[in-house]
Amino acid sequence: MASEELASKLQRRLQWEEMEEGGPQSEPRAAPVPEPQPQPPARAPIARADAELSVQLNRRLDINEGAARPRRCKVFHPYSEFPEFSRRLIKDLESMFKLYDAGRDGYIDLMELKLMMEKLGAPQTHLGLKSMIKEVDEDFDGKLSFREFLLIFHKAAAGELQEDSGLMVLAKLSEIDVALEGVKGAKDFFEAKVQALSSASKFEAELKAEQEERKQAEEKRRLRQAAFRELKAAFST
Secondary structure, three states: OHHHHHHHHHHHHHHHHHHHOOOOOOOOOOOOOOOOOOOOOOOOOOHHHHHHHHHHHHHHHHHHOOOOOOOOOOOOOHHHHOOOOOHHHHHHHHHHHHHHOOOOOOOEOHHHHHHHHHHOOOOOOHHHHHHHHHHHOOOOOOOEOHHHHHHHHHHHHHOOOOOOOHHHHHHHHOOOOHHHHOOOOHHHHHHHHHHHOOOHHHHHHHHHHHHHHHHHHHHHHHHHHHHHHHHHHHHHO
């Protein structure tokens, strides 16, 4: 029994020594080749550029779908772009625009619009003012140019404004010649103006009337100066 155990131990010992002396060994497995990792995406543009691009793309989609007007050229001719308005009306609206353009930068911003609505007796909330600007803000600058200001009254005349909207309130409270036209909606007021000034001859007549007014004013000024010189000469003698 002891001899069998000894023989078994010797046999295991010999097998162990053969393995240590270079017996057959399993070849080491080749290291797995790492799979190419996907390259990280290119660095995204800065947030401001991305936002501007998004605005431009959205506007292009709106234009293609007919939901927005294309931008106009920088040169603005109110008399040709708004032929339904008389020269007198455009001049009156321009005077009103300049009155509330406190910054004298050619725009009515959010705070200036706030002051305008308060002066007209129809104060609006901050969100209401932003909504008013957004409805006619063609260049997305958050303020009203003179063209966009005229667009308010164009929309009012065309019936494109909601009756309870802030822009309609502004149009109604900003009616020109209220004493002559009576207190009525801006839509009726501007429709009447469009019908009265629909022909080119009417426009030419207005232009001549303006020229005549200037001539009369100049003649009065000349007469006042002549009278002053005569009065001065009388005291000098």
